[in-house]
Amino acid sequence: MTVVLAGILIAVGVSVLNSDEGKDLRSCLNNAQTQQECQNRSNRFNESINT
Numbered sequence: 001m002t003v004v005l006a007g008i009l010i011a012v013g014v015s016v017l018n019s020d021e022g023k024d025l026r027s028c029l030n031n032a033q034t035q036q037e038c039q040n041r042s043n044r045f046n047e048s049i050n051t
Helices: 002-017 020-031 035-050
Strands: none
Touching: 020 035
16 A cells, blocks of 8 residues: 555656646756745745645
């Protein structure tokens, strides 16, 4: 059961990171100049996937 749950969580994580939003987040984080800017971009990403 644990292995199945782990597999599902990995699949969901990979699909989110490979989504357009995930790619945008990675691009934004790579171009962030400050820690605060990085956090702001991460927060916007979290809000976009929760709505």
